[in-house]
Amino acid sequence: MTLDKIKNHPQFPFVNFQKNNIDFLMLELYWVELFSDILGENIVKSWKPELVADQEDGNPIFVVANRNNNVPRIIRVIQRFNIRALPELNLNTLDTIYFTDDAFVPYAPDISRGATDFDMLTQVDELVISSTVSDDCEKIFREHIKLWCVDLVSLDTMLGYVNDYWKKVNSKLIQNLE
Numbered sequence: 377m378t379l380d381k382i383k384n385h386p387q388f389p390f391v392n393f394q395k396n397n398i399d400f401l402m403l404e405l406y407w408v409e410l411f412s413d414i415l416g417e418n419i420v421k422s423w424k425p426e427l428v429a430d431q432e433d434g435n436p437i438f439v440v441a442n443r444n445n446n447v448p449r450i451i452r453v454i455q456r457f458n459i460r461a462l463p464e465l466n467l468n469t470l471d472t473i474y475f476t477d478d479a480f481v482p483y484a485p486d487i488s489r490g491a492t493d494f495d496m497l498t499q500v501d502e503l504v505i506s507s508t509v510s511d512d513c514e515k516i517f518r519e520h521i522k523l524w525c526v527d528l529v530s531l532d533t534m535l536g537y538v539n540d541y542w543k544k545v546n547s548k549l550i551q552n553l554e
Contacts (some may be wrong), residue, residue: 379409380431389509391457393431400431407438407453414521423525426450444527448493449524454506456482465548467512472548479549482508483516487535492512502530516541 387396390403412420418534427439434455441450458486459463462480463473488502503524513547523529524536527540 377405377409378517379406382409382449383404393434393455397431400429403434403455403509404429404437408516409449410514411438411440411521414518415525419526423451427452434469441500445501445528447499447531449528450488450491450500450502451521451524452488452502452504454504456484458482458508458510465545467510467516470544470548472550474550474552476552481545481549482510483513485520485538486517487531489531489535504518505532 382402385402387399387402388406390396390399390406393400393403411423422442422444423440424443425439426441427436427468429437429439434457436452437455438453439450441448458480460480462477462478463475464475464480464482465471467483483508486504486506488504491500491502492498493500503520505517505518505520520534520537524534529537
């Protein structure tokens with residue numbers, strides 16, 4: 377199934393994935409197809425599934441690794457959703473959000489520095505992305521996956537991109553302390 381067909385499915389973006397097995401499988405397939413679409417046929421062959429997706433909370437929804445590098449690279453995607461209906465940052469307009477308790481950022485990347493593999497000994501470089509399903513999140517996801525998986529930027533370079541993203545996002549989140 378192609379990414380376009382998945383995105384045209386009547387249940388997309390499969391927000392009922394926790395209760396509906398078909399929505400869960402379609403959501404998992406969305407992340408697989410998006411990842412494959414970014415990498416292309418030749419590069420995607422180097423990436424293998426690592427963990428089973430978790431239907432209970434979407435953590436993880438998608439995990440793959442490339443063990444062909446000196447230090448294996450892992451991508452872990454966590455399905456993000458605004459369950460508390462918090463004020464939500466619009467990633468397209470980046471309008472300032474004023475909030476009293478908390479705010480919701482639909483796309484949250486991180487680097488797992490000093491991560492170890494399942495053997496608890498072997499170092500791995502892991503890009504962790506917590507994201508909702510949206511066009512805006514998909515755009516940023518595409519950029520980050522291309523940098524990490526195609527361009528193979530260093531861990532420190534990727535950390536710089538992640539930090540730049542958070543500086544831009546955090547400048548738009550203003551807590552109202554009144």
